[in-house]
């Protein structure tokens with residue numbers, strides 16, 4: 001029995017979302033945003049994913065024609081229906097479950113958070129106040145509020161266009177465990193408001209030398225609204241292995257184990273799973289640094305180099321797959337590094353399928369990815385998607 005590997009390259013959109021005008025970065029609608037298209041304009045070399053059909057998918061999604069080789073894989077452009085351009089919406093829908101509710105986002109105002117929420121955070125933190133209380137990039141707010149945090153010991157609370165409540169605190173001045181406890185304590189209140197995630201953003205450093213976020217980020221996410229692909233596979237008695245943020249995004253529902261680390265480490269984990277995952281199993285991976293290190297930081301050059309790193313590493317892994325295995329590379333939303341602001345961009349995403357021969361799959365829905373993985377594994381699909389295999 002074959003295995004399935006579902007690999008999300010976080011934020012690698014290909015433009016063309018039909019509802020991009022409903023989504024914004026500041027006052028500017030996302031119409032015309034195209035993560036891969038704009039990176040390609042600046043120059044990027046991706047021979048492995050080009051063979052899988054990446055440039056054809058880009059062309060199909062947004063009309064950008066960069067030529068490229070005749071694909072040897074199957075390829076599609078996927079369109080999202082959930083009314084959110086965030087990570088949980090994208091992943092849940094790829095896993096067969098569109099989001100049935102409107103996420104709560106905080107206004108881009110000063111203050112951004114309601115007073116009763118601030119009071120609850122202060123009580124849980126044991127502090128006389130909070131810092132921040134506005135929309136911001138997570139690195140910018142450390143420059144702006146880090147020194148005051150060191151003086152007062154108050155947590156830095158901020159948000160973005162995403163449905164998130166983020167708390168940054170110094171691992172030593174405030175304490176890492178205390179920060180995690182605080183986030184866990186207030187998470188039920190935020191989830192009840194339909195805020196998707198409370199995110200702990202620990203950092204180290206000093207006002208003199210600057211502050212740097214550490215790898216101890218932790219997301220406290222609202223549960224998926226109904227069973228996802230992970231549950232379908234798990235409930236059929238098959239192992240489900242997570243790599244990277246997948247465990248957090250699905251609140252570990254239907255997931256047997258998770259391996260974490262930076263993207264370079266995650267690539268090693270993926271290689272190990274390709275070597276040792278059981279017949280009939282699902283391995284579900286997320287590579288987040290496209291989004292967190294380059295998309296939100298609006299770093300076109302860095303994004304291009306990370307894509308090239310991923311492409312070369314993927315090229316080394318593909319020959320290790322067994323006959324009958326399926327590997328899909330896709331994405332959860334866009335984050336055009338050439339765009340206004342620092343938020344995600346509403347875009348279509350590529351679906352590159354290795355293991356079923358060369359095929360143009362055309363336009364598909366995010367939910368079709370889940371249906372296809374279930375189809376490949378021979379487990380019942382409970383979502384609205386249709387298999388494209």
Ligand SMILES: O=P(O)(O)O[C@H]1O[C@H](CO)[C@@H](O)[C@H]1O
Pocket residue numbers: 087136137138139159160161162164166199292296342343
């Ligand atoms: O700027 P940072 O803190 O990286 O925030 C980014 O990460 C958060 C969650 O993915 C989003 O809110 C996005 O704005």
Ligand SMILES: [Mn+2]
Pocket residue numbers: 010011086087291332333
């Ligand atoms: Mn994402």
Ligand SMILES: [Mn+2]
Pocket residue numbers: 087291292296344
């Ligand atoms: Mn993001």
